[in-house]
Amino acid sequence: MNTKTVQTKTLSEWPLWEVFVRSKQGLEHKHCGSLHASDAQHALQMARDVYTRRQEGVSIWVIPSNHITASHPDDKSEFFDPASDKIYRHPTFYNIPNEVGHM
Amino acid sequence: MPHFAYVLHLADNCIILGQRNAQWCGNGPILEEDIAMANNSLDLIGQARMLYQYAAELKGGLATEDSLAYFRDAHDFKNYTLLELPHYGPLVGYAVENLDYSVTIVRNFLFSTLMVLMWEKLQHSKDTRLAAIAAKSLKEVRYHLRHAHDWLVRFGDGTHESQARAQAALNHLMPYTQEFWIQAPFETAAYNANIGIDTLDLKKDWTSLVGDTLNEANLMTPPGGGYLTSGKLGLHSEHLSYLLGEMQSIARAHPDGVW
Numbered sequence: 495m496n497t498k499t500v501q502t503k504t505l506s507e508w509p510l511w512e513v514f515v516r517s518k519q520g521l522e523h524k525h526c527g528s529l530h531a532s533d534a535q536h537a538l539q540m541a542r543d544v545y546t547r548r549q550e551g552v553s554i555w556v557i558p559s560n561h562i563t564a565s566h567p568d569d570k571s572e573f574f575d576p577a578s579d580k581i582y583r584h585p586t587f588y589n590i591p592n593e594v595g596h597m
Numbered sequence: 598m599p600h601f602a603y604v605l606h607l608a609d610n611c612i613i614l615g616q617r618n619a620q621w622c623g624n625g626p627i628l629e630e631d632i633a634m635a636n637n638s639l640d641l642i643g644q645a646r647m648l649y650q651y652a653a654e655l656k657g658g659l660a661t662e663d664s665l666a667y668f669r670d671a672h673d674f675k676n677y678t679l680l681e682l683p684h685y686g687p688l689v690g691y692a693v694e695n696l697d698y699s700v701t702i703v704r705n706f707l708f709s710t711l712m713v714l715m716w717e718k719l720q721h722s723k724d725t726r727l728a729a730i731a732a733k734s735l736k737e738v739r740y741h742l743r744h745a746h747d748w749l750v751r752f753g754d755g756t757h758e759s760q761a762r763a764q765a766a767l768n769h770l771m772p773y774t775q776e777f778w779i780q781a782p783f784e785t786a787a788y789n790a791n792i793g794i795d796t797l798d799l800k801k802d803w804t805s806l807v808g809d810t811l812n813e814a815n816l817m818t819p820p821g822g823g824y825l826t827s828g829k830l831g832l833h834s835e836h837l838s839y840l841l842g843e844m845q846s847i848a849r850a851h852p853d854g855v856w
Binding site: 536543 | 628629743744747751
């Protein structure tokens with residue numbers, strides 16, 4: 495079997511997983527990419543090799559891509575545009591006291 | 598200089614398997630495995646560097662990690678023969694598409710199992726430098742074992758094709774593991790000096806760990822016996838000099854090169 499057949503089979507037979515990596519304790523997991531793998535443990539191990547080689551992470555989540563329900567690009571205008579003229583929703587009209595520090 | 602020879606033996610094991618596995622770089626069965634195997638190689642080459650640096654100090658004179666890795670010939674290498682064999686079964690051709698990942702995985706599994714046990718013990722070596730190298734290497738090799746173990750179970754417990762390939766690779770490679778248990782003179786000397794270990798003390802644990810995984814993978818433990826190799830005494834298969842030819846050519850073509 496040559497490499498090309500294997501690649502094609504892999505893509506069709508192995509489900510897609512989304513990979514989330516937490517870079518430091520206390521920070522949130524961030525989406526960093528996706529990969530094909532045969533099951534969850536397999537995906538986790540591959541994610542370790544592909545996405546944390548340069549000390550990017552202290553924790554990894556993998557989630558089947560088909561479990562993610564995403565908004566549709568065509569819905570952009572009704573989903574997001576109505577917020578664009580409502581600047582009063584941004585907490586920018588008062589000063590944060592110095593004692594609070596970074597918020 | 599049994600101490601030097603012992604450290605060199607450990608270093609040679611790491612660099613030869615590191616170089617061998619690096620052959621998958623760009624040819625991996627899938628992108629993620631390509632990267633995983635390159636990681637594996639870089640870990641092994643990193644371990645080899647620490648060991649060569651130490652060996653060079655033990656040897657003294659003009660020896661450096663580079664002179665030990667790049668300017669010795671096949672008969673001076675003390676690695677297990679198992680580690681220099683190509684990624685093929687016994688009678689398969691040499692083309693890239695004939696590379697067989699099950700041979701890679703089985704070898705990594707057999708060797709990583711040994712090294713997990715060996716580094717665990719060497720952490721307590723009287724030689725504190727070697728003990729420190731062991732502690733660092735242990736973490737890496739534990740992951741190598743996990744990686745190889747998982748794939749071996751997937752192969753063995755997978756399709757008819759993957760099972761047959763894994764079993765063939767196992768039958769092919771198992772005889773080479775006999776070399777693990779025969780003490781070379783430098784190993785005996787290092788053991789007597791409380792620097793090294795007697796690998797025979799690891800055999801029971803190794804056999805049971807390997808057996809457990811093979812059971813889990815629905816693979817048969819091949820019967821013992823077969824030709825006993827002596828790579829660590831410098832008697833190698835024909836494959837090592839080709840591997841070294843590739844590995845050493847640049848350093849030898851540009852002996853004072855720095856990059």
